[in-house]
Amino acid sequence: MKITPLERWIAERIGHPAGGLDRRLLEGWQLERLRETLSLAANKSAFYGTQLAGFEAGSLSRITDMAGLPFTTAFDLRRNPLQFLCVSQDEINRVVTLPTSGTTGDPKRIYFTLEDRELTVDFFARGMSTFTGPGDRVLILFPGERQGSVGELLAESLGRLGAVGIANGPVKDPRTTLDLISRERVTTLVGAPVHALALARLGQTGDFAVRKALLTTDHVPGAITEELQSLWGCEVFNHYGMTEMGYGGGVECEAHFGYHMREADLFFEIIDPETGAPLEDGKPGEIVFTTLTRKGMPLIRYRTGDLGRFIPQRCPCGTVLKSLERVKLRLDGNVALGSGGALAMADLDEPLFALPAVLDFTAVLTREADRDCLQIEIKALEAGNGQLAQGARRALEAVPALQSAVREGGLRVLVEVFREGQFRPGAAGKRRIVDKRPTCGERL
Ligand SMILES: [Zn+2]
The missing domain is CATH 3.40.50.980 (Rossmann fold)
Known part of the structure; x- marks a missing residue:
């Protein structure tokens, strides 16, 4: 089995091209880049000038000291993206505007310089060479x-x-x-x-x-x-990956043991989403990253909203790079069912995509008089396929969260099958369960 090419790439990036990369060398290099990033951000960006006021970048003596710094959230980015800039707008090569989901207000804007762009192309080249x-x-x-x-x-x-x-x-x-x-x-x-x-x-x-x-x-x-x-x-x-990371974040090697991360450009932490406390490898929590080499718009302890964990065992490919378990869930991706229990799109993906005629589907949760209603619309190879609808209902009834809700009378599952051309895809291309139930305490 071929070792991930990202190991060699990172060794080259941190000045050890002869091999022999280890965590100590890598983390020492990350510590220096973290200090540079903190200093750049505190001095050049209006947002971090305030956020990091009084903090001395040189006082960071271990990478774990990052846990003492405040987080950056998607809300901060939306509020005033220009406040994050560490260069003049003339030096910005590309602005990416990320649409909102409709309930979260202003769009996010992410700015990249030519140098930032080159870092992404370089990562893509090595990642794809896997x-x-x-x-x-x-x-x-x-x-x-x-x-x-x-x-x-x-x-x-x-x-x-x-x-x-x-x-x-x-x-x-x-x-x-x-x-x-x-x-x-x-x-x-x-x-x-x-x-x-x-x-x-x-x-x-x-x-x-x-x-x-x-x-x-x-x-x-x-x-x-x-x-x-x-x-x-x-x-x-x-x-x-996500746009905020400079598109690329990590990629699997031939062992398919989880993603090896872009550790020369990004420093990752897993935190308890409730308390913000950092978690050790193996424990699941929210993925947080700090950019190490970004010039236009560095991000410090950015909360991704994605849930994941680092696998404590070494990848069979033999790399010293960490392996992040495949990300399945987002912090806001679970919808609570009225009968108790929670449901995420990933819970529906496995049973429905296993059916041979299914091409895509949407999921909408509404409220009937006394129970929730999960409406599934399937895009299929053939239209009006009664057998497919029946098979889908059966497959959904085996999903544990749905099984108990249906049995207790708190949920009805409706399945409709459409041919390709008649299918309406979900909003803004995001695959998520759309919750249209009135919220608790909603007033007329
Ligand atoms: Zn590997």
Whole structure:
């Protein structure tokens, strides 16, 4: 088994290219970058000038001392993103505006300099080299038209590996994309899990050469990984990241043991979401990161809202890099059922994507007179399929949280099946359970 190429990359980045990377060397280097970042932020950014007033960056003597510093939240970013800038606006190369979910007010804006952009391309190139090399033809299912967009950065990084990036953008019409896959002899896909699933299921009888896929954006259900393997003989690698991290955060190696993290650019902590206290490796909590090398808009102890844990055991690939367990849940991703218990989209993904005709689905929770109602709309290969609706209901009834709620009369599950063209995807492309129940204490 090949060791993750991120280890060599990080060794080079911190000045130990001959190998022999260990945690002490890496953490010593991270400590120096943390001090630089704290000093830069406190002196140049209006937000951190206030937030870190009175704090001496030189007083940070261990990386664990970071636990004494305040967090940065998504709310802080929305309130006034320009206050985070550490350079003049002329030096900003790319601004990414992240839409709101409709209830959270202003959008988030993330700013990158040319130097920040280069760090992302460099990470993408090394991360992709886990399973991509010269001659590979990689279909990119992310937007890539705008300068500095994730698709454009990925295409550039693939060029550095001697591979060819082929732009498609998010899948709108799977058949058009399948034609492109065939015509361009695509070997590798990069995109969102539901898009890859739709391509594999609609293209299951075709002769395609796709053997590797990097899936990201959402939690990757095991059922989708297995289906890509069985229909196309395609090995799936998971990636974890968000725009705030500079898109890339971590990627699995051949052992598929969790993501190895971009530890030369990002310092990760897991905290107790209630108390904010740092948690040791192995304990689940909220993922928090601090940028180590970002120039335009450094972020200090940024709360991602994602839940995860570091796996205490070493990855079978033998790296000294940590392994972050696959992220399945967000802090705000659970909806409480009236009968007690909680439900997340990931709980519905596994049973529904395991059904062979399902391409995608939405989930909406409403309130009837005396019980909750979970409405599932399925996008399927065939329309009005009674058997599929029945199979989906049965599969959902086996989900523990739903099973008890239905048995106790606190929940009704409705399933409707639509053909591709008649299906309305979820709002803003986010796959989450939409809770339309009136909130407690709501007044007329
Ligand atoms: Zn590994």
